[in-house]
Amino acid sequence: MEFAELHGWCMTPRQAIALQKALAHRVCTESRLPQNLRHVAGVDVSFRRGDSLFHAAVVVVDLADMACVEAVCAAIEIRFPYVPGLLSFRELPVVLEAFRKLRSTPDAVLVDGQGIAHPRRLGLASHLGLWLGLPTVGCAKSRLCGEHPPPGRRRGERVPLVLDGTVVGTVLTTRDGIRPLYVSPGHMMDVPGAAELVLACTGRYRLPEPIRRAHQCANEARQRARSDINSPFH
DNA sequence: GCGACAG
DNA sequence: ATCTTGTCGC
Helix, strand or coil: CCHHHHCCCCCCHHHHHHHHHHHHCCCCCCCCCCCCCCEEEEEEEEECCCCCEEEEEEEEEECCCCCEEEEEEEEEECCCCCCCCCHHHHHHHHHHHHHHHCCCCCCEEEECCCCCCCCCCCCHHHHHHHHHCCCEEEEECCCCCCECCCCCCCCCCEEEEEECCEEEEEEECCCCCCCCEEEEEEECCCHHHHHHHHHHCCCCCCCCHHHHHHHHHHHHHHHHHHHHHHCCCC
C-alpha cells in the first residue's frame, strides 16, 4: 500500500488497520531534530456536533520566546467516523490541508494525540510525521494503550509508558498537581527527546504552548465559520 | 462474552 | 472532541 491510496480517504476500518500496519515500518524512532531547534509547530482540530466541518490549525512558535512565527487554518468535510485507534483517518485530511497552506517549515511538530503509543504503533502524530517527513511528537491528554505506574505530581516528573514490553512513551507531569500528559515519539524522534521537547514548550499550562495556540486558533476559525452562516456579508 | 477505548 | 453554568480553590 502506498500513501497515494489515502487520497480518497474512502477506507473501511479494516483497510485502515492494514495500512497502519504497513506504514508503521516506515516510522523512524531516532531523533532527527536539528541542533539549532528554533521553530516548533502545534496542530489541533476542532469540530461542532451538529456540523459536518472540521477545522484545523497549525501554529509555529519560536522556542526562544514562544513568539508566533506563523499561523494557518483550514476547513473540510468530515470523512471518517471516530474509532479509537483510527483517529488519523478522521483528522489527517484537514490537518494536511492546513499544512499545505503553511509557508514556513517547522523543525518539529507537536500533535494532539498519540505517536507510537498506539496498538499498531501508528498514532496520529506518527502518521502525520510520515506524510510531512518532519520530526513529530504525540502529546495526548489521556491514555490509549500501554501501562504505567502513577507518575509524580510535580512538573517534570515522569514514568515510562510500556506496551508489549516496549517503552513507547512517557507519562509526563507538565505542571504541579495536574493530570499527566501521554507523550510519545511520532516520527524522527526518540522517547526521551519527545518528553524533553514537550517540557521545553510547556510553561504555566498543562499543554505545550504550540498546541494551546493551535487549539485556540482552530476554535476561532470554527466560530467564524459558524457566524458566517447567519451573516455571510462582513 | 466483557471491558477499554487518542479526539 | 462536544454539550454547558456555576463554582470551588490557589
